[in-house]
Structures are given as structure tokens and as C-alpha cells.
Amino acid sequence: MSTDRPAELRALLAFYVEVGVDTVLDEAPVNRFTAEAQDRLPAQRPASAPAVTLHQAAPSRARSAPSRPPAPAPARGSASAPPPPDAAIMAAREVAARATGLDDLRAVLQRFEGCALRFTAKQLVFADGNPRSRVMLVGEAPGRDEDLAGLPFVGRSGQLLDRMLAAIGLDRSNVYIANVVPWRPPGNRTPTPQESQICLPFIKRQIELADPDVLVCLGGPSAAALLGMTDGIRKFRGRWRTYHTGTRDIRAIATFHPAYLLRSPLEKRFAWRDFQAIRAALVK
Numbered sequence: 001m002s003t004d005r006p007a008e009l010r011a012l013l014a015f016y017v018e019v020g021v022d023t024v025l026d027e028a029p030v031n032r033f034t035a036e037a038q039d040r041l042p043a044q045r046p047a048s049a050p051a052v053t054l055h056q057a058a059p060s061r062a063r064s065a066p067s068r069p070p071a072p073a074p075a076r077g078s079a080s081a082p083p084p085p086d087a088a089i090m091a092a093r094e095v096a097a098r099a100t101g102l103d104d105l106r107a108v109l110q111r112f113e114g115c116a117l118r119f120t121a122k123q124l125v126f127a128d129g130n131p132r133s134r135v136m137l138v139g140e141a142p143g144r145d146e147d148l149a150g151l152p153f154v155g156r157s158g159q160l161l162d163r164m165l166a167a168i169g170l171d172r173s174n175v176y177i178a179n180v181v182p183w184r185p186p187g188n189r190t191p192t193p194q195e196s197q198i199c200l201p202f203i204k205r206q207i208e209l210a211d212p213d214v215l216v217c218l219g220g221p222s223a224a225a226l227l228g229m230t231d232g233i234r235k236f237r238g239r240w241r242t243y244h245t246g247t248r249d250i251r252a253i254a255t256f257h258p259a260y261l262l263r264s265p266l267e268k269r270f271a272w273r274d275f276q277a278i279r280a281a282l283v284k
Helices: 005-018 035-040 085-098 102-111 144-149 156-167 193-210 220-227 258-263 265-282
Strands: 135-139 176-179 214-218 241-244 249-255
Touching: 085 102, 085 193, 102 193, 135 193, 135 220, 144 156, 156 258, 156 265, 176 193, 193 220, 214 220, 214 265, 220 241, 220 249, 249 265, 258 265
Parallel strands: 135 176, 135 214, 214 249
Antiparallel strands: 241 249
């Protein structure tokens, strides 16, 4: 049995380097996004005790292995872990209720750290269009194109929505557009129920502040969150409902999401009927 322990350790480190392991972690998992964990990281090692990396400890035959660039440390202010969902929902209700205008609400959302989606999205996607218009349309969540642009409905589904609006004489200068969830979920996945519930107080306050005459829910998730839809969108769409803001009642209707219509073109005939109903409601 070999007693050359240092040689064995060097050989083991060389093997780690060859298979791509170049970072030493703790034995127990650590949430490195918490401020507490960041404070435990040494800012600089003493000059008398230089850092020893796997590449330095490995024999020369492993030094030619390509090293990976160090991952950037998360910025201060975004390093804290989101609070538990129940606490995040209560915090969202509190700060959303204090917003006195749409610009104030946007600023509140920019600072809000209760939803983990804000740490994976590139930016907040708050709204587009005219906040003083009579029509407000609300989708589910932004996608990749929206995340890059910082505006809702700018991708293929947004282009279809623009054509649908134009068919009833509307455009983005006389409608207001937002989403239930204002940050893009990773990979364009569906927001979790917890994520939607955390963001719900903000979209409700946004509707209250915009104060439209007609609210249009684009897709089943939006209708479920805002109108309490329990049936499928096929049964729910095209029927006028009442949305209560707390200060007044607004006429509301649900229709198919444009992204769904791109996948199911035959359903456009039903969406056309819904948009005709919206036009009729505006002329009354």
C-alpha cells in the first residue's frame, strides 16, 4: 500500500482537472445568492498565503488543460434570496397599494425583489401603449423578444395582435398592453402559480390606475388570474364579465392568446368574433 500521500493527492487533482473540475466547493450545498453567503467570501487572500488552484497543484501534464473563466459574482442588491412565497405576496400587496401612479408602480416593480424571475430576466417588461386609452389588454408573461425589448407583445404574437387590433380600427396609440407577470420566465416556460400570485397585486393595481373601460384578457392564464376563470378558455372566451377594481366595475372579456392562434390558425375565427364584440362595446 502506497504511503506517498502528497503524490496521491496530486494525481487525484490532476484527474479532476482532466475531467473539467476546476472549482472547489463545500461538502454541504450553499445558497450563494444570499447576502450572508457573499459576506463570508474573502475579498482578498493574504500575500503570505497565496491561493492554490487545482491547476497549480496538478502535475505539469495537466497544466495544458484549458481553464474556464471565473463566473462573475452576483451584483450587490440582487444577491439576496427572495422571501418565502407567502411573505412575498403580502409584501407585493403592501407596496403595490402604495403606488400613486403608473410611473410610481413601475419604480416599485423595479425595486421589488420578492419574485425570483427578476433575477433571471434581462429587464422588467412593464407596459406599452397609451395608459389613458379605453382598452387594456393583459397577457400572461413576456417571452424572449419582449425581454430583450422591454415591451410586451413585440414578437410574432405581438405582430399578430397588432393586425387584430388594426382590424377593428385600433393600434398601440389607443390601447394599453401589459402582462400578469412582468418578467420573462426562463426558457419561456409557464409561470408557476406562486410566481403569478406574487405578481398579481401589481397587475391589479396597474389596471386600477389605468382605469380602462374595457379589459381584455389574452389567454386562459390571464383570464384565470383576473376573472377567476375555472373552465377552459374555449368555454370562457367571448362572454362579457365584470372586473371589480375596488373603486369601479369594468367590462371584461377573454379571448385566445395570439401565440395560441399562431399554433391553431382555425381558432382565429372565434378571436375575430371576440374583437368585433370589443369594437361594439367601444361605440356604445
